[in-house]
Amino acid sequence: MTVTRVDPTPVRRLSILRLFIAVVVTAGVVVGGLFGYQLYAAQAAGTTSSAWFGGYVDVTATPTYAFESPATNSGKQTVLSFVVASSADSCTPSWGAAYSLQQASDSLDLDRRIARLQQQGGDVTVSFGGQANTELAVACTSVSQLAAAYASVIDRYDLTTVDLDVEGTALQNVAANARRAEALALLQKERRAEGKPLAIWLTLPVTPDGLSVDGQKAVKETLAKKVDLAGVNAMTMDYGSSLAAGSNMAVAAEDALTATHRQLGILYGQTGTTLTSRTLWSKIGATPMIGQNDDADEVFTLKNATALNAFAVSKGVGRMSMWSLNRDVSCGSNYTTLTVVSDSCSGVDQHGQHFATLLGKHFKGTIDSLAGTVTTPEPVSSASLKDNPKTSPYPIWSADNSYLEGTKIVWHRNVYEAKWWTQGDVPDNPVLNSWQTPWQLVGPVLKGEKPVAQPTLPAGTYPNWDGTTAFTSGARVLFEGTPYQAKWWTQGDSPAAASSNPDSSPWVPLTLAQIAAVKASAAPSSPAP
Structure with missing residues (x-):
């Protein structure tokens, strides 16, 4: 998926006996007497989950999208995107290569905003990968370190479902596909041993003919490593030359999902696992790019959204998403070139409607396919x-x-x-x-939080304030290490009064963004290779 710039109370489980009966009834027959791990896992994933809707949110896009205040009920479940490799450490996760997990908490209030959404009955999962930057499985060549990187994100955000968006060169990287599958299998096995379920979705590009050869290989490798896939989420968007001129985008998406359903059945069959058509549909997801796609000739309309939702519901598709909640609004009058994709509007006149509402209709399940309902908050005491x-x-x-x-x-x-x-x-x-x-x-306020340190700059960055010096408008000084900027000519007015009487004070403290810019400009540049 294109980006513009650089997680409940467990439900009661079925007993093994009841699960066996459910599998037999659902499948009709256990082929060759097989009741090993793969058949158990695959059928369990298909029969214990309910269809859910969760729109993607581009966490690092500007302007920041307030997912914690969803515009629609369908927007209460979000897929936060994208976690990739840090530019400083190939096995360290980052948000869009722009923020470490802690920096995202500090600068974007990400952890707090997630908690706010959960307070309102919502939930999140996280998507690793995406079209831009470097996917963790590509950068990190150690399976154990890769698994640890995934685990650090899962633990921080208390996730029970994850999404792996694999596309572009990452999808063509055979070694990365093998590492990713092995790390996910290891992580899933460890968490299940601890009684912690982990649902794993693979999000892959498609054409109206279904998964590409590289996409098929990625699924095959993942299944071969014994990863229990919750499903394959098809990116029904950006078809390019594979889409015939004048084609209906909803029909193209239906064709792509039908083809992916057939391919997934074959891929499971090659592992010795037979799944019913219904179970296969429950392991399929659809993610259109709403409004204007990256290809100027591809526009996914409100009518297309209604049609795709009806098709998905009729087939029993297990998941519906969209790219992205950031864009689920008409563009303003100042955005004139609608065929150029914006990260903050759809490029089509939505007439006050939301794609999330149309696509999410009848998708009543939770992001966590193995978790229970949201618990009722306890009464608040004084x-x-x-x-x-x-x-x-x-x-x-x-x-x-x-x-x-x-x-x-x-x-x-x-x-x-x-x-x-x-x-x-x-x-x-x-x-x-x-x-x-x-x-x-x-x-x-989150558990374990401490006061945020007042941002400072090193001594000598700016002159220290003193009461005898006159300062002109725009002048910057340090007062007890904190940088301030003069709003007008001043002499003898202490910056200490800026917080208690900001209107009358001639001084205003520098913002976090300004301080970050100063630090960045002062940092020594890396030598040329």
């Missing part, structure tokens, strides 16, 4: 609302302080961010409309 500065990442809100736009505070165990200058406005004051409060709820 003691649980008390804030502790020692365990709060940001200062506790005070009615006496004024806060600049973008300032983050903690109130009643939640983090809020100021949308504009404010003083005395209670962050959790109940309002009917978001514009009635200056505070945006970011998400809950």
Whole structure:
């Protein structure tokens, strides 16, 4: 999938006896008396899960998409994308090669936003790979380290389902395909031994004729390593020359899914596992690119979405996704070249409708195909609302302080961010409309958090402030290591007053982005190879 720039309470399990009966009834016959691991695993994956919808979210795209505040009920389940290899360490996962997992938490509030979505009954999974950057299995040549890299993401976000988006050169890399399959098999085996289920989806490109030869090989390799696949998710998009001129995009997607269904049956058969047509359909996913595709002649319309949903529901498709929730809105009047793909709008007039609603209709299952329903939150006690500065990442809100736009505070165990200058406005004051409060709820304070250190710059980056020196507009100084910028000419006004009286203070602290830019410009450049 194209990107523009650089996870519940377990349900009761079937007993082995009941599972055996279910398999026999579903399959009709156990071929050759086979009731080994593969048949058990494959049939269990197909019969214990319910169809689910989860739209992809491009985590590092600009502008940032607020997945924690979904526009539709269908948007409450998201596939966060994409985790790839870090540019600094081939076996370390990163978000889009731009943020480490911790940096994404610090800079994007990713962990907190996930927690906020879960508070509202939503959930997430994570997609590894994608079209851009370097996939972990390509960069990391150690199976054990690769498995550890996957595990670090799974553990951090408490995932029970993962998505492996394999395309481009990564899909053609035979060695990477083998490593990925072996690492996933190892990880899945270890987690099952610990009583932790792990559902694995392979997301692969397709044409109207189904999986490419490389895609078929990737599935075959994954099954050969005894990975219990939850399913194969077909990227029904960007067909290129394989799509006949004037073709209907919904029909093309239906053809691609039908062909993938047939191919998947053959691939399972080659491993000695026979699956019913119904079970195979439950192991198929569909992911169209909504609106304008990367090919100018390919446009997936609202009508196409309705038709594809009807087809998928009729067949019993196990999963529906879309690329992407970031784009599920009409483009504004200032975006004129609609045939050029935008990462923040679809390129078609949606007439106030959402692709997520149309595609997600009747898909009532959860992202976690082996997990139970969302638990009901316990009643909130007054003691649980008390804030502790020692365990709060940001200062506790005070009615006496004024806060600049973008300032983050903690109130009643939640983090809020100021949308504009404010003083005395209670962050959790109940309002009917978001514009009635200056505070945006970011998400809950997480377990184990500590105060976020005030960002500083090394001594000498800027002159230290002193009361006798006059500073002109735009001048930058360091005050106790914190950088400030003058809004107008000033002399004798301490930057210390900027936080308590930002309007009257001539000083404003540099933002995190500005500080990062200063540090980046000061870093020594790498020597040419």
